Amino acid sequence: MSHSLSTLLRMLLRMSTLLLKTLREEPAEAEVPSHRLLLRAGYVRRAAPGGYTWLPLGKLVLDRITAVVREEMTGIGGQEVAFPALLPREPYEVSNRWTEYGDDIFTLQDRRGADYLLAPTHEEMFTLLVQDMTSSYRDFPLVLFQVQTKFRDEARPRAGLLRGREFLMKDAYSFTLTDEGLTEVYAEVRAAYQRVFDRIGLSHTIVSAMSGAMGGSASEEFLAEAEVGEDTFVGCTTCSYAANTEAVTTPAPAARAIPAGSLSVHDTPETPTIASLVDLANTRQLGGRTDWTAADTLKNVVVTVRHPGRDDELLVIGVPGDREVDLKRLDAALAPATAALFDDFDSRPDLVKGYIGPQDIKVRYLADPRVAPGTAWLTGANEPGRHAVDVVAGRDFTPDGTIEAAEVRAGDPCPSCGAGSLTIRRGIEIGHIFQLGRRYTDAFKVDVLGADGKPVRPTMGSYGIGVSRAVAAIAEQHHDDRGLLWPDEVAPADVHIVAAGKDGQVEAALELARTLVEAGLRVLVDDRPQLSAGVKFTDAELIGIARAVVVGRRLGEGMVEFRNRRTGERGDVPIADIQRVITDALG
Amino acid sequence: MSHSLSTLLRMLLRMSTLLLKTLREEPAEAEVPSHRLLLRAGYVRRAAPGGYTWLPLGKLVLDRITAVVREEMTGIGGQEVAFPALLPREPYEVSNRWTEYGDDIFTLQDRRGADYLLAPTHEEMFTLLVQDMTSSYRDFPLVLFQVQTKFRDEARPRAGLLRGREFLMKDAYSFTLTDEGLTEVYAEVRAAYQRVFDRIGLSHTIVSAMSGAMGGSASEEFLAEAEVGEDTFVGCTTCSYAANTEAVTTPAPAARAIPAGSLSVHDTPETPTIASLVDLANTRQLGGRTDWTAADTLKNVVVTVRHPGRDDELLVIGVPGDREVDLKRLDAALAPATAALFDDFDSRPDLVKGYIGPQDIKVRYLADPRVAPGTAWLTGANEPGRHAVDVVAGRDFTPDGTIEAAEVRAGDPCPSCGAGSLTIRRGIEIGHIFQLGRRYTDAFKVDVLGADGKPVRPTMGSYGIGVSRAVAAIAEQHHDDRGLLWPDEVAPADVHIVAAGKDGQVEAALELARTLVEAGLRVLVDDRPQLSAGVKFTDAELIGIARAVVVGRRLGEGMVEFRNRRTGERGDVPIADIQRVITDALG
16 A cells, blocks of 8 residues: 555644643533543634534544545445535525524525525425436435535534534435335435444444424434433333334323213312322322322423414423423424423413313313323312312313323333333434435425326435534543543544653654554654653543553663553563554454 | 445446436526536536535535645645634634624624624634644644635625635645744745645646735735636736736836926816817817827826725825726725725815816825826816816825726736736636734734743734635636546546447446446446437536546447547557556556
């Protein structure tokens, strides 16, 4: 293998000239390990709220991930394109996303006052491009992708690269003529994603997901397991079921007969909370029972639903009193609308705060699936200080529908097998694939000539990978208390050579570095003249290249030390053998 | 050499599946050859005003140029970083560029109402980064670069990729501690740029330039010669002088004695133009002469100067009457202020339209260098219908200064050697390098510890390459009336195989393509089953890969045709030899 001089230079990083400053102190701005370590080890710097600068080491890691993504997407026939980020309003009006995204996108006007956005995703543009570039069934299937800087006006940018306002994404779209074709391409992309995440060292779980504001049907997320992950997901103790918490469905209890006893209303003063109500119900033996629990009560939560481009709507959500409403699940259920807790009870005397019941309620009422026909509840009587017992769904009230808004808890029954129970874990969303369907080809009326001479409308799949976020996710999964520890495929170098000593060690380290680079290895060499060996070792562990060579005291005997941080292995090796030892360790 | 499957796939482009649609018609939106051909051959599509989508072939060309730029920048020790595009207002306030750029940048507010811009260049951020990451003279010199999408709110986006509002740029900054250090790095970058443009096949001229709104001193532009270029530049018939028109200085005539004759005022009715004035002056024998020419008159042009962040100012420019004021030269001379012709003469009765003279003028007056002390002029008398003769600079008026605003003309004397005369050419600005100095390190008070223990302030150089613009510049220089003709280093493939025939030619072409790809060549193969050979040949010429192999009628005899579009060479070659023939042609 031969390399040009500049390729060699790119493969040889000298710390004496590298733009790098490691930090001993924990940066105050950083909340999560990946953020702390990427700052401390000199991979990124904050440049704006939710915007980060890639320093030379960070840019190398980012480029290596990008290269893997590009290879695997090309490997399944994906074709790379690149769209502008700054786009006119019109296509996003056609799809209604200009309105749906609301504050979550950055919008601006040009010098003529025309409206633009910084595209958060490019469904519209891919669809228009395919409309422009294709005409016949022979042009399909198509998988197009780009690796592009995206912008979203996150309300709370946080956790460094994990949730930024400007970030690098690979977004891909498939266009096929049949639903079966979509299913096939979807499976190919899914497999390519598994290869990507395996190669870059991200341990991940594929979970069923909601598709959110994007529209569409089948949808799965790739979650990198991490304590700091913003996504909560469930697994089953028994079967292979895994789902994003937002996507978990609640098995409805079997339908039961309407019970005989009739609704009765009781004075229940000073019971605005479920706990106080349960206490009182047991004390007073309401309905002749002393075994009331929160699960027997029906909690009715009033929310304001904000529909993009339409008036707000009041909605009451009924959930068993032992569960909270999970606002993320509620938002997912209502998407693209969003919900906020209602608190202006003065304006609605019919909604008696703390004593709301679903009987004769005047606003839209959606109930948890557990509130099935025939179930009886202790709930508000719609009068101050009064509750009702034996309020039976299907007899005393009929919800306008069901909604998945109650919290999911560890131990809940698995909705897939029914036998196991759910465990709850946290993860970072690193990929999302879904069968988008014809939402966009319908919006733009994309038709091509079918094999039978009739027009046919393509169906789409949408596939994203958070490339810059993956850097942080890898850092979350691959670090210890001394620093980062990169998987080989994404490490900024294959080996870190430390010159420890001032008796020719720097010169020997540089000579060794050049030998290794010529053999095709990427080398980071610590040739800084002013620093102690201890400082250099600390920096090496922080920077996180798994294999180090220390050119130290035994240089005079022709010996260097090889250290494998991943295995903990250390040992002196004749300098003549070190290339083989490193190559063996790289596998 | 061995390649992974996905690398092979990336090197083998099959036109039967490639997202490509060539256009037979000239696109109405395109004014210049590069734009027309890049659209027609399927390299780009318009996505927004001044925003283009890179199609698969275009993305390959763009990536190849980017790779060359990256290699050469790394080759001189440049370190790659990447900044966000969306940046907060504050750093740009410190440098005053938030105001100076005015309408030329896109600004926006986030959901909290904070001001942001889409960075047109990143001087502030590089400076702040270096301030953050360095502390001592040992950290210098530094050359940092990024390849990044830039945004500018061009008043008139035009000519496709040549002047867009979103484009790819390589911007680099050097930081050195001494002016000599800056001069050295500047020379290294200059040489690297020459290698970049030579490798990507751009014939170019390096011209002296103005640095515009960037501030700074020594400044040179790399111009790719092209008829459609927006930059006018001059060369000398005798010496090596070359300069952007804006940077051309006018040799002032030698100082001369104040002449004896005194100023006289004459009635000159209906002479609002220079031509009518010269006619009348000769007819009436003003000053006893009948040899008046436009060059003897002094034309006084009133402009409004817009200073960023300050009030507008009126300015009168005096130029010899045979020359127009060149508004681009004027703007360059006034930068960061800009000028617009003044036309509200009703509001200023002291400025008599058509009859303005510099005598006792009440507004700031700047004159062309030719208006030297002792020169005598025929000019307005500041009264309607009257002009003055023998108006002598330094006696009857004294300009507030000189300004380079008069047009430059072919044949003007060379300001460098004085012996030759100027020729005028047009070019596309593809690179710009300049010695920025300490404008930004002063603004942000960047000091590091010097070798002598005292603080030292780094000086900066700034170096840009228009990467996406280079694609268009190459297309301008490398096309003929049949289509594009890419230089080898940037072509989307090394060879274009055309399957011409339906007797196994498609299968044979694909087999040949795979063989060549395995040998390390990048191949575009036209395996489209439905199209005639004629259509395929036309497309091949439009797409512009210099070397083509036609798998056609003589396939049965084991013969294919090799075509070299650059040399015009064509000939049948045994299929067993074709790999060698192509490799030889690639050199």
